[in-house]
Amino acid sequence: MSEKQVLDNTIAQNTSAGQIAPILINVEDYHQAAKAKLPKMVYDYYRAGADDELTLQDNVNAFRRIKLRPRVFVNVAHHDRDENSCSVTLLNGQTKCSFPLLFAPSAMHRMADNKGGERSTARAAVRANTVMILSTLSTTRIEDVADEHQKALKEYPQSTSQLWFQLYILKDREFTTRLVQRAEKAGFRALVVTVDASRFGNREADRRNSFRLPADMQLENLYDAGLKQADGKHDSALNDYIAKNLDATLTWKDIQWLRQISRLPIIVKGIMTAEDAQLAVQAGVDGIVVSNHGARQIDTTFSTIEVLPEIVSAVRRIETTKKVDIYLDGGVRRGTDILKAVALGADAVLIGRPILWGLAVGGCQGVVDVIDIFKREFKLAVMLCGCTSLPNGNNISSSPYSHLVAMPRSRL
Amino acid sequence: MSEKQVLDNMVAQNTSAGQTPPILINVEDYHQAAKAKLPKMAYDYYRAGADDELTLQENVNAFRRIKLRPRVFVDVAHHGVDENSCSVTLLNGQTKCSIPLLFAPTAMHRMADNKGGERSTARAAVRANTVMILSTLSTTRIEDVADEHQKALKEYPQSTSQLWFQLYILKDREFTTRLVQRAEKAGFRALVVTVDASRFGNREADRRNSFRLPADMQLENLYDAGLKQADGKHDSALNDYIAKNLDATLTWKDIQWLRQISRLPIIVKGIMTAEDAQLAVQAGVDGIVVSNHGARQIDTTFSTIEVLPEIVSAVRRIETKKKVDIYLDGGVRRGTDILKAVALGADAVLIGRPILWGLAVGGCQGVVDVIDIFKREFKLAVMLCGCTSLPNGNNISLSPYSHLVAMPKSRL
Numbered sequence: 001m002s003e004k005q006v007l008d009n010t011i012a013q014n015t016s017a018g019q020i021a022p023i024l025i026n027v028e029d030y031h032q033a034a035k036a037k038l039p040k041m042v043y044d045y046y047r048a049g050a051d052d053e054l055t056l057q058d059n060v061n062a063f064r065r066i067k068l069r070p071r072v073f074v075n076v077a078h079h080d081r082d083e084n085s086c087s088v089t090l091l092n093g094q095t096k097c098s099f100p101l102l103f104a105p106s107a108m109h110r111m112a113d114n115k116g117g118e119r120s121t122a123r124a125a126v127r128a129n130t131v132m133i134l135s136t137l138s139t140t141r142i143e144d145v146a147d148e149h150q151k152a153l154k155e156y157p158q159s160t161s162q163l164w165f166q167l168y169i170l171k172d173r174e175f176t177t178r179l180v181q182r183a184e185k186a187g188f189r190a191l192v193v194t195v196d197a198s199r200f201g202n203r204e205a206d207r208r209n210s211f212r213l214p215a216d217m218q219l220e221n222l223y224d225a226g227l228k229q230a231d232g233k234h235d236s237a238l239n240d241y242i243a244k245n246l247d248a249t250l251t252w253k254d255i256q257w258l259r260q261i262s263r264l265p266i267i268v269k270g271i272m273t274a275e276d277a278q279l280a281v282q283a284g285v286d287g288i289v290v291s292n293h294g295a296r297q298i299d300t301t302f303s304t305i306e307v308l309p310e311i312v313s314a315v316r317r318i319e320t321t322k323k324v325d326i327y328l329d330g331g332v333r334r335g336t337d338i339l340k341a342v343a344l345g346a347d348a349v350l351i352g353r354p355i356l357w358g359l360a361v362g363g364c365q366g367v368v369d370v371i372d373i374f375k376r377e378f379k380l381a382v383m384l385c386g387c388t389s390l391p392n393g394n395n396i397s398s399s400p401y402s403h404l405v406a407m408p409r410s411r412l
Numbered sequence: 413m414s415e416k417q418v419l420d421n422m423v424a425q426n427t428s429a430g431q432t433p434p435i436l437i438n439v440e441d442y443h444q445a446a447k448a449k450l451p452k453m454a455y456d457y458y459r460a461g462a463d464d465e466l467t468l469q470e471n472v473n474a475f476r477r478i479k480l481r482p483r484v485f486v487d488v489a490h491h492g493v494d495e496n497s498c499s500v501t502l503l504n505g506q507t508k509c510s511i512p513l514l515f516a517p518t519a520m521h522r523m524a525d526n527k528g529g530e531r532s533t534a535r536a537a538v539r540a541n542t543v544m545i546l547s548t549l550s551t552t553r554i555e556d557v558a559d560e561h562q563k564a565l566k567e568y569p570q571s572t573s574q575l576w577f578q579l580y581i582l583k584d585r586e587f588t589t590r591l592v593q594r595a596e597k598a599g600f601r602a603l604v605v606t607v608d609a610s611r612f613g614n615r616e617a618d619r620r621n622s623f624r625l626p627a628d629m630q631l632e633n634l635y636d637a638g639l640k641q642a643d644g645k646h647d648s649a650l651n652d653y654i655a656k657n658l659d660a661t662l663t664w665k666d667i668q669w670l671r672q673i674s675r676l677p678i679i680v681k682g683i684m685t686a687e688d689a690q691l692a693v694q695a696g697v698d699g700i701v702v703s704n705h706g707a708r709q710i711d712t713t714f715s716t717i718e719v720l721p722e723i724v725s726a727v728r729r730i731e732t733k734k735k736v737d738i739y740l741d742g743g744v745r746r747g748t749d750i751l752k753a754v755a756l757g758a759d760a761v762l763i764g765r766p767i768l769w770g771l772a773v774g775g776c777q778g779v780v781d782v783i784d785i786f787k788r789e790f791k792l793a794v795m796l797c798g799c800t801s802l803p804n805g806n807n808i809s810l811s812p813y814s815h816l817v818a819m820p821k822s823r824l
Contacts, residue, residue, distance in 0.1 A: 039419035051438075051746055051789075054476055195484040198795050199492075207437050214419070234437050248489035248795070273481045275815060292482075298796040300748050301480045302818070 024361070026377075027333045027354045030370055034112070034360035041209045042111040045238075046356045050201035051299035059295055059331030062303035066340050067406045071386030079383050086382060086390045088348055090131075091190060091265050091286055092322050096160040098129035099378055100342050100390065101371070104294075104329045104350035105166030105192060105269075107137035107238075110217045112359040117217075119148035120359060124367035126152035126161040128375075133164045133192050133350070136179065137238075139213075141220045146186035164190040166269070168197070169254060170222075171247045177261045179221060184262055191262060192289070193255075196270025198248035199239070201297035206236035213237070255283040267325070270297075272307055274314035281318045287325030287347075288315070294330060294352050304330035305341060309407075312345030335377025343391045343404040436773070438789075439745045439766045442782055446524070446772035453621045454523040457650075458768045462613035463711035471707055471743025474715035478752050479818045483798030491795050498794060498802045500760055502543075503602060503677050503698055504734050508572040510541035511787055512754050512802065516706075516741045516762035517578030517604060517681075519549035519650075522629045524771035529629075531560035532771060536779035538564035538573040540787075545576045545604050545762070548591065549650075551625075553632045558598035576602040578681070580609070581666060583659045589673050591633060596676055603674060604701065605667075608682025610660035611651070613709035618648035625649070667695040679737070682709075684719055686726035693730045699737035699759075700727070706742060706764050716742035717753060721819075724757030747789025755803045755816040 001009075022033050035043050049056030079085045088100045103125055110117035118140035125132035126149060134145055142165070149163050165183035170176045180191065205211075212228050219225035222245070227237040258266055265286035271277050272292055280288045290304050290311050308328055315324055328341045329350035341349045351374070358370035382391070391404050434445050447455050461468030491497045500512045515537055522529035530552035537544035538561060546557055554577070561575050577595035582588045592603065617623075624640050631637035634657070639649040670678055679699035680692050692700045702716050702723050720740055727736055740753045741762035753761045763786070770782035794803070803816055 037416070039416040041419055051748065052476070196482065196796070198486075198488050199792060201796060202789060202792060204437055208435050234435055243492070248492060249487040250485055251487050252485050254485070268485075270484050273483060273815060276484055279485070298480055298482050298748070298793060299746075300476060300478065301482055307481075 024369070026373060027357070027370060030354065030357040030361055030366070030373075034357035038112065038360050041211060042214075044205035044209055045108075045111070045203075045211055046106075046353060048203040048205035049295035049299065050203055050297060053295065053299065055292055055299050055301050055303065056295035058303040059292070059305075060333060061331075062305045063331050063334070063337045063340060066305065068336065068339070068381075068385055069403050069406055070384055071403070074386035074388060076383040076386065076388060078388075079379050086379060088390065090325055090347055094189065094265065095131060095162055097131060097348065098160075099338070099375055100346070100348035101332075101338060101374055101378075102131040102164075102327070102348055102350045103133055103355050104352040105133040105135035105194075106352045106356055107135045108139045108213065108217070108219070109356070109359055110139035111214060112356050113363045114216075116359075116363050118145045120364040121355060121367055122146075122149040122163065123152040124355075124358070124364045124371070125149070125163075126156050126159045127364075127368050128371040129159050129161055130371070131162050131164055133166050134183075134188070135166045136168045136221060137219050138221055139217045139219065142179075142182050142188075143186050144220075146188070150187070162189045164188055164192055164267075165264075166192040166194060168194055168242075169247050169250055169258075170245050172245070173247075173257075175223070180258070180262050180264075182221075184264055188264070190265040190267060190286070191258065192267045192269050193258065194270055194293075195250065195268050196272070196291070196293050196297055197242070197246065198250070199246075200236070200242045201293070201299070203236065203239070203296055206239070207234045210234060211236040211238060252279050252283045255285060259284070267327070269329075271311060272301060272304070274310045277311040277314045278318065281315055281320060281324050285324060286322070287327060289327040289329060289350065290346070291329045291350075304328050305337075305344070308341065308344050308346060316345070335374060335379070335381040338374065338378045339381045339385065339387075339391065340405050436781070438785060439769070439782060442766065442769040442773055442778070442785075446769035450524065450772050453623060454626075456617035456621055457520075457523070457615075457623055458518075458765060460615040460617035461707035461711065462615055462709060465707065465711065467704055467711050467713050467715065468707035470715040471704070471717075472745060473743075474717045475743055475746070475749045475752060478717065480748065480751070480793075480797055481815050481818055482796055483815070486798035486800060488795040488798065488800060490800075491791050498791060500802065502737055502759055506601065506677065507543060507574055509543060509760065510572075511750070511790055512758070512760035513744075513750060513783070513786055513790075514543040514576075514739070514760055514762050515545055515767050516764040517545040517547040517606075518764050518768055519547045520551045520625065520629070520631070521768070521771055522551035523626060524768050525775045526628070528771075528775050530557045532776040533767065533779060534558075534561040534575065535564040536767075536770075536776045536783070537561070537575075538568050538571045539776075539780050540783040541571050541573055542783070543574050543576055545578050546595075546600070547578050548580045548633060549631050550633055551629045551631065554591075554594050554600075555598050556632075558600070562599070574601045576600055576604055576679075577676075578604040578606060580606055580654075581659050581662055581670075582657050584657070585659075585669075587635070592670075592674050592676075594633075596674055600676070602677040602679060602698070603670065604679045604681050605670065606682055606705075607662065607680050608684070608703065608705050608709050609654070610658065610662070612648070612654045613705070613711075615648065615651075615708055618651065619646045622646060623648040623650060664691055664695045667697060671696070679739070681741075683723060684713060684716070686722045689723040689726045690730065693727055693732060693736050697736060698734070699739060701739040701741060701762065702758070703741045703762075716740050717749075717756070720753065720756050720758060728757070747786060747791070747793040750786065750790045751793045751797065751799075751803065752817050 086099045165188040230237040230240045267287035269289035328346040358366035577600040642649040642652045677698035681701035737759045740758040770778035
């Protein structure tokens with residue numbers, strides 16, 4: 001055998017599918033492994049966007065089009081030694097994460113990890129040293145998630161992980177109030193109010209599959225939420241539930257209502273315009289998430305990274321007594337994506353689908369591994385771009401990193 | 413069987429072609445189902461554009477490139493309960509439609525639905541509560557379409573549906589006059605004059621198929637219009653007929669001629685420039701349709717949504733005694749398309765091919781189902797974009813919805 005044949009055989013043995021576990025070295029690997037493992041209806045639910053899924057692709061592609069301008073010959077050795085060289089402090093000092101990435105709220109984790117569900121995710125957040133935002137549409141009770149989080153914190157006492165609670169405001173305001181009070185009592189440290197979902201969007205994959213929850217689970221924090229059947233033939237049981245139960249009359253006044261029933265910091269999720277960012281700040285929120293709901297609501301809206309600059313600009317222009325955090329989700333798949341979002345003014349990013357792929361592939365450990373991939377990629381990107389510290393673009397014109405990203409000059 | 417296999421089997425049974433009817437949840441589903449059902453010559457006739465069909469793709473793609481800027485935390489609940497929350501009034505109060513969508517004039521419906529043809533379409537317009545524009549090139553007599561429309565109105569007395577008549581002005585002006593008088597007498601409420609077809613465009617699919625009408629039908633409102641054979645070998649019998657009979661000398665003076673023979677409102681269809689829009693208004697028309705004739709006339713012209721802003725601007729700049737309606741057709745396939753056209757200043761859109769796909773798949777009911785899809789998508793888009801009322805962009809700078817759409821910054 002030639003030397004080439006010897007070497008090629010070694011690699012073939014390493015990579016042949018079916019002989020050993022697939023090689024999982026990036027987020028897309030986890031995506032493909034999860035796709036192979038999950039039942040179609042579940043995978044489609046997690047993956048889908050609205051209508052023709054143009055924004056779903058755009059969320060990812062817009063990040064790719066943004067170009068980095070790396071500086072060289074900069075002393076970046078400390079990033080290797082110091083675990084926390086890129087840590088962030090959020091919500092005016094209340095929260096610390098090892099790097100600027102949080103778990104976005106996503107529904108129904110038990111479809112990915114039947115045994116552990118949201119408890120696996122909470123434990124992974126502790127080990128990853130970051131925030132898990134629990135969805136109202138959780139397949140695990142609020143208190144049970146909190147219990148698991150507490151248990152894990154005892155095992156990993158160095159962790160600064162927190163739980164935040166994502167809230168859908170229901171027509172039944174009393175029920176909503178009790179949800180909020182339960183979350184506060186269970187130790188959740190902030191409320192993340194979804195503002196872009198008066199209805200759920202047209203997710204055609206769910207309609208073709210007549211999406212419904214598997215037999216052995218339900219939305220544990222809501223009532224009559226088995227989601228076993230939709231009214232129409234090709235409709236999602238979840239969309240039906242949402243249409244019947246969510247309050248579609250919500251306005252900015254409802255932030256005042258929320259302030260009356262909770263003292264927790266309030267973050268609004270689903271801001272896509274400078275105008276709404278301004279209204280959010282004026283309504284006194286503690287943070288906003290620039291988000292198009294994973295491209296699952298309205299299709300042909302902008303990608304989130306594309307509207308981040310106008311929103312950062314609008315928010316920072318307003319004088320406030322306390323800082324308003326700006327987060328971004330949608331399409332974050334690489335360490336360079338985190339770098340771009342932060343350099344353009346986000347305090348942190350949220351990731352949604354990658355957590356679910358990690359859960360599906362390996363439960364808690366799978367999620368930890370996915371976060372490790374992001375950490376590793378992010379720190380490498382920070383070093384290779386010549387950033388001695390976190391390239392926070394909060395005041396982009398005076399930021400030492402204003403050189404770092406360049407918007408594409410033209411695009412399709 | 414693993415849990416994944418059980419669930420996947422359930423979904424497969426739901427979706428496998430041949431076992432159950434195909435799942436039809438969007439306009440493209442109807443297109444594909446119609447394509448599978450129609451004889452090639454009929455499908456090709458309906459589908460084709462001119463030359464290399466670049467504008468045919470552009471009509472759709474230009475809509476996709478336009479981005480929406482959704483506003484959140486807006487009270488939109490009423491859209492869910494009020495059927496008419498997005499209704500429009502057209503032609504200075506004469507016409508009402510439940511959503512800003514009308515049936516464009518298209519030829520030869522009996523090729524799609526042999527038994528019902530244009531009568532099915534007219535009935536569907538009544539049930540969908542909107543306007544049907546009947547083509548001069550109809551395979552059903554004017555009076556028979558009007559009869560069916562009247563019958564349906566008696567069965568659905570809440571409907572505000574109207575019939576409008578699309579007119580090709582022939583060399584034979586006396587014949588044309590009689591056509592117009594017949595339409596007026598039969599209760600048609602407006603004339604839609606096609607101005608972009610001195611000849612029919614180079615539709616190569618029709619030439620390759622030597623397009624001709626099936627044996628058992630003819631153009632019922634014209635003479636010697638069996639369209640059974642073209643003169644040339646690879647030519648369309650329809651294009652031949654048009655070339656021989658249509659008046660190619662038409663100018664704006666012919667609007668005055670038309671005013672002498674009819675009191676009906678006059679809409680001109682086929683405007684693609686601000687200059688012609690201006691001439692149309694000066695000629696005293698009641699409405700214009702921004703249209704490239706479904707990309708069937710001249711290829712490599714602009715998409716219609718792309719030229720809409722310049723035309724709206726030109727029309728609204730001119731002082732007139734009565735309002736001039738602006739309609740748009742070409743490439744409308746999604747609820748978000750209707751939203752964009754209206755936000756950019758159109759009073760309503762016309763849809764052509766989707767009606768034919770509905771007809772082919774299920775006759776009258778098929779058309780009704782297609783319109784229901786548009787209605788559902790449109791109302792959802794209106795809600796998710798935070799529009800409390802129809803986002804009419806008539807005076808775009810003053811419109812509360814001027815934020816809603818953003819033209820792409822640059823394009824290939």
